[in-house]
Amino acid sequence: xxxxxxxxxxxxxxxxxxxxxxxxxxxxxxxxxxxxxxxxxxxxxxxxxxxxxxxxxxxxxxxxxxxxxxxxxxxxxxxxxxxxxxxxxxxxxxxxxxxxxxxxxxxxxxxxxxxxxxxxxxxxxxxxxxxxxxxxxxxxxxxxxxxxxxxxxxxxxxxxxxxxxxxxxxxxxxxxxxxx
Numbered sequence: 001x002x003x004x005x006x007x008x009x010x011x012x013x014x015x016x017x018x019x020x021x022x023x024x025x026x027x028x029x030x031x032x033x034x035x036x037x038x039x040x041x042x043x044x045x046x047x048x049x050x051x052x053x054x055x056x057x058x059x060x061x062x063x064x065x066x067x068x069x070x071x072x073x074x075x076x077x078x079x080x081x082x083x084x085x086x087x088x089x090x091x092x093x094x095x096x097x098x099x100x101x102x103x104x105x106x107x108x109x110x111x112x113x114x115x116x117x118x119x120x121x122x123x124x125x126x127x128x129x130x131x132x133x134x135x136x137x138x139x140x141x142x143x144x145x146x147x148x149x150x151x152x153x154x155x156x157x158x159x160x161x162x163x164x165x166x167x168x169x170x171x172x173x174x175x176x177x178x179x180x
Contacts, residue, residue, distance in 0.1 A: 001092035004053040008082040018081035023170035033060020036105030090134030104148025111165040
């Protein structure tokens with residue numbers, strides 16, 4: 001499984017156009033190997049958009065990037081909607097319950113993400129039941145822990161430097177049909 005973590009810095013004037021463009025990523029539903037994508041605004045940095053995407057494998061993701069990403073990206077007009085972007089890729093190390101994680105992609109209201117050293121991320125993973133932990137494909141010393149929540153009451157626990165993201169329903173894209 002591959003995890004893609006995207007953060008975008010926007011200006012106040014770009015916020016609405018970013019949100020509108022992000023809602024146009026529906027074609028992902030039909031891409032082989034795509035599992036789901038959620039995103040929204042960082043509650044601690046309101047001009048930071050955060051998006052988490054989950055793929056069955058690195059090979060499926062690479063095929064998407066080679067064939068499908070650019071046409072979707074250009075169709076959405078997303079390029080003009082942010083000042084800076086950061087994209088990080090992680091391979092899944094563990095998750096407590098895959099079905100729970102996939103259900104969270106469909107119904108969660110809050111996403112909580114911690115990126116950093118193994119110690120910080122593993123501390124978060126132990127503090128928060130459920131979710132997924134991954135290791136960076138670029139830097140083997142960097143990790144991610146992501147968890148999906150029904151509400152923000154539980155999401156406030158754990159590591160202080162976490163991204164706490166209020167999910168936008170319009171940005172949610174989940175694979176059509178049966179999930180594993």
